[in-house]
Amino acid sequence: MFIExxxxxxxxxxxQIDQITDGNDDLVAQACNSAIEEAKSYLTPNINDKKWLDGRLLYDVETIFSKxxxxxHSxxxxxxxxxxxxxxAELCNADxxxxxxxERYDRAVDWFTKVAKGTINVSTLPQLVRDDTTAGEKQPFEMGSRVKFNHE
Structure with missing residues (x-):
């Protein structure tokens, strides 16, 4: 697992962890898995959305989280x-x-959002290689005119 x-x-x-979870390591593992999935969801590009073809870096999420x-990556x-x-913390009533x-959770989410949008680029993360053959077919926006309307 990426984090434990x-x-x-x-x-x-x-x-604090033991007090909150009553020593149940399954709850800790579930929290770690949830955090990993949330982080992956921010960094994984939606290949069906053309905005991801705007030139931002696309990170190899599977390689990042398999280390x-x-x-x-620290x-x-x-x-x-x-x-x-x-x-x-959602289970918590401890010290x-x-x-x-x-506040720290919000900052972490904000950081992942900025990385996903391309506002922040992390040069030490593995990146996906764009396929030049399909990159020419898809564009982040399209130009043209509508088909002429005819009253038939």
């Missing part, structure tokens, strides 16, 4: 851990500052 309970140590103390250990891991913290968790 050990990675949450940078955003939550172990005693393990020190090969993982900023992506940190943001995913922050998002997983938010999913764990926890809700507003700070919400």
């Amino acid at each position: 309970k050990a990675d949450l140590g940078s955003v939550l103390y172990d005693y 393990t250990g020190n090969d993982r 900023l992506i891991v940190q943001h995913c851990a922050t998002m997983a913290k938010w999913y764990v 926890f500052i809700y507003e700070k968790a919400k």
Whole structure:
């Protein structure tokens, strides 16, 4: 898995995780999986939407999230851990500052949104190679005129 309970140590103390989840590691795994899926959804291009052909970088999401250990992109891991913290926080009534968790979650989502829109480019992430044969067929916008209307 791309992130695990050990990675949450940078955003939550172990005693907080255990107190919130009652030691149920399945809840932590579910929060980590949810964070990974949410992060993937921001970075995965919609190939049916022409706006993705506007020249922005397209990241190889499967390669990014298949890495393990020190090969993982540290900023992506940190943001995913922050998002997983938010999913764990939904169960919380422990020694926890809700507003700070919400603020950091919002910042992580905003960062992923900016990367997906091309406002921020992460040069160290693997990118998809555009296929030049299909790139010429699809354009981010079309020009032309309507067919003439006839009263028949």
